[in-house]
Amino acid sequence: MDESDCQVTREASEGLLIIDCAALVHNYRVLRRRLRAGSRCGAVVKADAYGLGVARVVPALYAAGCRDFFVATLAEGEAVRPLLPEDARIVLLTGVRPGFEHACAESGLVPVLVTTAQLQSWVEATARDGVAAPCALKLDSGMTRLGMEPAEFRQLLQQPSLLQSANVQLFLSHLACADDPHHLQNSQQLQRFSDACVALRKVCPQVETSFANSSGIYLGEPYHFDVARPGAALYGVNPTPDQPNPMRAVVRLRLPVLQVRQVERDCAVGYGATQQARAGSWLAVVRGGYADGVLRTQSGRGRGAAVIGGATSEPEQRVVVPMIGRVSMDSCVFDISALSEQQRGRLQAIELLNDELTVDHMGAAAGTIGYEILTSLGHRYGRCYL
Numbered sequence: 001m002d003e004s005d006c007q008v009t010r011e012a013s014e015g016l017l018i019i020d021c022a023a024l025v026h027n028y029r030v031l032r033r034r035l036r037a038g039s040r041c042g043a044v045v046k047a048d049a050y051g052l053g054v055a056r057v058v059p060a061l062y063a064a065g066c067r068d069f070f071v072a073t074l075a076e077g078e079a080v081r082p083l084l085p086e087d088a089r090i091v092l093l094t095g096v097r098p099g100f101e102h103a104c105a106e107s108g109l110v111p112v113l114v115t116t117a118q119l120q121s122w123v124e125a126t127a128r129d130g131v132a133a134p135c136a137l138k139l140d141s142g143m144t145r146l147g148m149e150p151a152e153f154r155q156l157l158q159q160p161s162l163l164q165s166a167n168v169q170l171f172l173s174h175l176a177c178a179d180d181p182h183h184l185q186n187s188q189q190l191q192r193f194s195d196a197c198v199a200l201r202k203v204c205p206q207v208e209t210s211f212a213n214s215s216g217i218y219l220g221e222p223y224h225f226d227v228a229r230p231g232a233a234l235y236g237v238n239p240t241p242d243q244p245n246p247m248r249a250v251v252r253l254r255l256p257v258l259q260v261r262q263v264e265r266d267c268a269v270g271y272g273a274t275q276q277a278r279a280g281s282w283l284a285v286v287r288g289g290y291a292d293g294v295l296r297t298q299s300g301r302g303r304g305a306a307v308i309g310g311a312t313s314e315p316e317q318r319v320v321v322p323m324i325g326r327v328s329m330d331s332c333v334f335d336i337s338a339l340s341e342q343q344r345g346r347l348q349a350i351e352l353l354n355d356e357l358t359v360d361h362m363g364a365a366a367g368t369i370g371y372e373i374l375t376s377l378g379h380r381y382g383r384c385y386l
């Protein structure tokens with residue numbers, strides 16, 4: 001990544017989140033190449049593109065050839081619609097609340113419906129000449145989250161006229177355990193969804209099918225169906241957690257050092273006095289805390305990369321340093337005793353995320369997953385898109 005284009009704004013002086021759109025597009029292409037012939041690669045851009053900003057992420061993916069976008073809510077769909085030409089489809093993964101069907105159809109958004117009653121309301125609210133606006137239907141194939149009950153689906157198949165007038169264009173289901181290729185539930189869900197696709201196609205021959213999230217793409221071709229729905233992997237999360245990450249890192253988080261100090265005697269660091277710094281240790285207090293997405297659960301377990309130099313013609317150096325004490329709301333502390341005196345003098349910032357310290361690493365340190373690291377990234381620092 002090259003940060004020389006990043007402006008030094010007032011916001012950036014409070015920390016800088018660098019988002020590498022070239023890496024994003026690279027990741028999209030890696031996923032697309034992985035799909036079987038005839039299967040399209042969509043993109044999940046819910047929650048503001050997992051926190052990275054739809055305004056830049058969505059046009060970059062469209063330019064890379066993506067035409068199927070998935071968001072969570074009506075408001076997200078309305079925000080994404082103006083960013084895309086007509087030929088792109090935007091699907092609302094959590095459907096539409098009663099009374100908002102018309103608004104949804106007017107904005108050209110495709111809701112995911114999960115009950116027969118929702119299909120009926122959709123027809124009532126949006127049908128013209130007996131055909132409703134396009135919608136999607138989701139089956140629960142075993143995750144037991146959002147999706148039609150299999151028994152209700154079997155009954156629905158007995159009402160072909162409802163299915164046809166509802167204008168179901170996309171049929172989907174979601175895998176619960178795709179990141180564990182050995183989990184038995186994957187093939188069970190695949191079997192149920194495949195059978196349902198065969199049954200539905202008898203009534204709606206044109207319907208397209210969608211099953212795989214990021215990790216689902218790596219379960220192999222039977223999981224690919226017509227449209228894949230990767231999210232996390234686009235943004236650098238490893239879709240194959242027990243193997244090397246085939247994705248490139250997309251985010252780099254660089255936080256300014258507010259204070260460098262050497263402690264005189266053994267002393268406790270931060271709220272709750274949970275960790276001790278030894279006499280003579282060097283500490284760096286960094287501007288970035290849990291209000292900025294530095295999760296408090298990684299207190300004392302996180303790592304950062306001290307960024308040294310860079311002002312001169314020499315390349316920057318990075319030394320990995322441990323966090324010490326609890327993360328506060330606006331700051332956290334690193335033990336930089338491993339740096340030489342000269343390195344300390346030229347210390348510029350501490351990076352919490354980069355190519356080596358990934359969202360997956362930070363997630364593990366915080367007892368969560370890379371997804372939550374991404375969606376927690378705060379709004380108090382500057383953002384720079386490469």
Ligand SMILES: *Cc1c(COP(=O)(O)O)cnc(C)c1O
Pocket residue numbers: 044046093174212213214215229230231232233
């Ligand atoms: C969030 C989501 C996805 C994307 O999953 P990733 O694991 O981020 O690739 C796909 N489908 C549905 C229904 C989702 O909710």
